[in-house]
Amino acid sequence: MKKAFLLAAIAVVLVCCKPANSVVHVTDIKLNVSELSLATGDISLLTAEVLPSNASNKKIVWKSSDSKVAEVGTNGEVKAIAVGTATITVTSEDGNKTAECKVTVSGADTEVNEVKFEFVRIPAGSFKMGSPYEEPLRDDDENQHDITLSSFYMSKYEITQAQWKAVMGADNNPSHFQGDNLPVEKVSYLDVLEFITKLNKMTQKEYRLPTEAEWEYACRAGTTTPFSMGEDITTDQANYNGNYAYKNKTGIYREKTTEVGTFAPNAWGLYDMHGNVWEWCSDWYDRSYYDISAEATDPKGPDDGTERVIRGGSWKTTPQLLRSANRSSDKPVRKDYDCGFRIVLPKK
Secondary structure, eight states: OHHHHHHHHHHHHHHHHSOTTOOOOOOEEEESOSEEEEETTOEEEOOEEEESTTOSOOOEEEEESOTTTEEEOTTOEEEEOSSEEEEEEEEETTSSOEEEEEEEEEOSOEEETTEEEOEEEEOOEEEEESOOTTSTTOOTTOOOEEEEEOOEEEESSOOBHHHHHHHHOTTOOOOSSOOTTSBOOSOOHHHHHHHHHHHHHHHTOOOBOOOHHHHHHHHHTTOOSSBTTBSOOOTTTSBSBTTSOSSSOOOOBOOSOOOTTOSOOOTTSOOOSSBSSEEEEEEEOOTTHHHHOOOOBSOOOOSOOSSEEEESOOTTSOGGGGSTTOOEEEOTTOOOTTEEOOOEEEOO
């Protein structure tokens, strides 16, 4: 009887001594993925499962080993910033457990002979290519039509003379106006193809000229006005023949190219889409092509022709030729001191 009473008393003491709110520690953290492969500009969400489910403190902290490559938010949202690798670590607030995800960021940026090539990611989307009938000084080859495009990268600037020489050779500079940070000009369509072939061999990438649709989509950057900056344009915004006005105001006629990046970029971060030098596109030019073609997704243009499309206007053209919808063309062998180019890389 005494033994039974003693056991009961011990049980009562044990129950009474048990903490009212016992702590349940985190034993593990599991991420939904252990590796991420992203392109610059991509956003991806990491999710973390804290175990056990009844852990007393389930708060976690996110951290990136290199925020210049990949940033991470308090909710686990990862944003790819630049080419490289980074490790995203999630840690329980008490520091007891961690989990990691390796992030690899790829992109279009490259470097050749210590000269950098910078690119901007252009989002996939749809837009109306061409101009409305009421747009001042429009041409009759600009009838509007719906186009859908996949995402791609476009060079932030017109290809410079420094970039041209880095690929083609230090003594190879065909430009009339000389300067490393000036756009290369006096290059034919065929010259440009040779440049791109060599660049691709050096970088093991697949750069190319933009299609006409890609060029206009990137130039507009979501706008529907004659210019990406609005209804009118001034020589404070672009390099063209300022002796002429589009709507209201004449300005400076510089009579030469200006360094790339001199003027503010459009909403997507692209410089000199209006003026400075004409830019070669990959399409053959056909005045009525978009009136008769049903090609609406990633169009490549006509199968043949005699001239290639050029876009954007130049330092010596009147402002109406700088409009986002303006179409022009030139023979593939032609070299002019107001014609250059920029390149793109498809996003895979």
